[in-house]
Amino acid sequence: MKEISKIVSGFKENIFSQMTNLANKYNAVNLSQGYPDFDGAGFALLSAKVNIDKGFNQTTNAIGCEELRMSIKKYIKRKYNLNYDHNTEITVTCGATEAMYDVISALVNPEDEVIVFEPFFDIYVPAILMNHGKVKTVTLHGPQFSFDKEELRRAFSEKTKLVIVNTPHNPTGHVFTKNELQIICDLVKEYDAYLVTDEVYEFLTYDNHVHIPPATLDGMRERTIMISSSGKTFGLTGWRTGWAITVPALSNAIRLVHQNNTFSGAHPLQKAIGESFEKLDEYLPDYRGMYLRKRDILFNGLTKLGYRPLKPEGTYFIMCPIRHMTQQSDIEFAKDLIINKKVATIPPSAFYINSNEGHDYIRFCFAKKDETLYQALENLSSL
Numbered sequence: 595m596k597e598i599s600k601i602v603s604g605f606k607e608n609i610f611s612q613m614t615n616l617a618n619k620y621n622a623v624n625l626s627q628g629y630p631d632f633d634g635a636g637f638a639l640l641s642a643k644v645n646i647d648k649g650f651n652q653t654t655n656a657i658g659c660e661e662l663r664m665s666i667k668k669y670i671k672r673k674y675n676l677n678y679d680h681n682t683e684i685t686v687t688c689g690a691t692e693a694m695y696d697v698i699s700a701l702v703n704p705e706d707e708v709i710v711f712e713p714f715f716d717i718y719v720p721a722i723l724m725n726h727g728k729v730k731t732v733t734l735h736g737p738q739f740s741f742d743k744e745e746l747r748r749a750f751s752e753k754t755k756l757v758i759v760n761t762p763h764n765p766t767g768h769v770f771t772k773n774e775l776q777i778i779c780d781l782v783k784e785y786d787a788y789l790v791t792d793e794v795y796e797f798l799t800y801d802n803h804v805h806i807p808p809a810t811l812d813g814m815r816e817r818t819i820m821i822s823s824s825g826k827t828f829g830l831t832g833w834r835t836g837w838a839i840t841v842p843a844l845s846n847a848i849r850l851v852h853q854n855n856t857f858s859g860a861h862p863l864q865k866a867i868g869e870s871f872e873k874l875d876e877y878l879p880d881y882r883g884m885y886l887r888k889r890d891i892l893f894n895g896l897t898k899l900g901y902r903p904l905k906p907e908g909t910y911f912i913m914c915p916i917r918h919m920t921q922q923s924d925i926e927f928a929k930d931l932i933i934n935k936k937v938a939t940i941p942p943s944a945f946y947i948n949s950n951e952g953h954d955y956i957r958f959c960f961a962k963k964d965e966t967l968y969q970a971l972e973n974l975s976s977l
């Protein structure tokens with residue numbers, strides 16, 4: 595038999611599946627996978643049922659149903675004062691995951707370079723490699739998880755096509771500051787590159803940290819592709835509904851990939867998310883308050899147990915340094931926690947290519963019922 599794709603044969607089962615399989619085997623509390631163990635927004639669930647009953651069950655417009663594109667246009671205007679046209683500049687995809695793949699496929703030629711910050715969300719690198727691009731990494735150094743300006747400059751070259759920025763950032767919880775974004779955007783402009791932003795945690799920031807969409811910075815609208823999704827905001831990660839927003843010429847290219855890939859997402863769910871955005875403003879304070887409470891349960895609980903968690907500025911993850919507790923690598927430590935303490939976390943070294951810094955942390959996810967978090971803390975306190 596002829597061999598499978600050389601690129602694909604280099605990929606492995608992702609770290610989330612590995613840790614979840616191990617968690618199931620040892621009956622551990624699973625704080626590894628990054629999605630809630632509780633249901634999403636009730637009004638969205640109801641709206642989906644109504645839209646199914648109303649018969650919106652056939653394939654919708656490839657670029658996404660009109661109501662959803664209109665709602666996205668309205669919230670982007672209301673929250674960020676950015677104007678985008680819902681017919682020519684907003685494309686609905688099957689989650690931010692598909693949006694990222696479509697954007698990379700639409701823009702990257704073989705040998706083009708793509709800059710990613712490590713630790714990175716694990717879908718970026720395979721998508722770049724599948725499109726024959728070259729990955730350049732810049733490390734976000736703990737405990738602040740900021741980058742070195744010179745290291746970033748050195749990553750740029752005439753071949754730089756895209757820079758991918760995820761803010762608020764998974765797994766570190768860092769919310770990029772205006773100053774950090776300005777440095778990135780200035781280089782993007784200097785090298786005539788594009789910026790792809792992964793903003794799926796756009797509404798999940800804490801304390802005084804504010805999410806700034808890079809497209810709002812001077813001169814960036816025309817070279818930014820904003821990606822987000824309903825998964826985190828409405829707690830509906832299984833609905834697989836995301837979007838890519840950018841100028842018409844780039845949107846056209848993205849749409850050509852999308853049309854030949856998934857073509858379109860689930861129609862009644864798109865309608866429901868479109869309707870749910872109408873309730874966004876009244877929903878967000880409770881949403882943020884709930885996650886703030888969960889962050890504090892886990893953060894304070896871990897601190898009491900002698901861990902030294904880093905307080906996340908956004909997202910629903912906590913990075914926790916382990917060097918003061920063990921000489922093991924993050925992977926060995928995370929496996930031991932599953933087997934001996936019955937708590938599953940993520941060893942973040944899987945999210946780095948160049949730096950070894952990932953070996954010094956584990957990542958906890960607190961998008962879990964309070965009782966799940968308390969159970970995890972009780973397990974961790976056991977001998």
Ligand SMILES: Cc1ncc(COP(=O)(O)O)c(C=O)c1O
Nearest residue numbers: 628689690691715764823825836
């Ligand atoms: C940083 C980041 N980007 C993208 C995604 C994927 O989003 P979606 O579920 O909409 O595909 C996730 C999900 O965990 C994420 O954490």
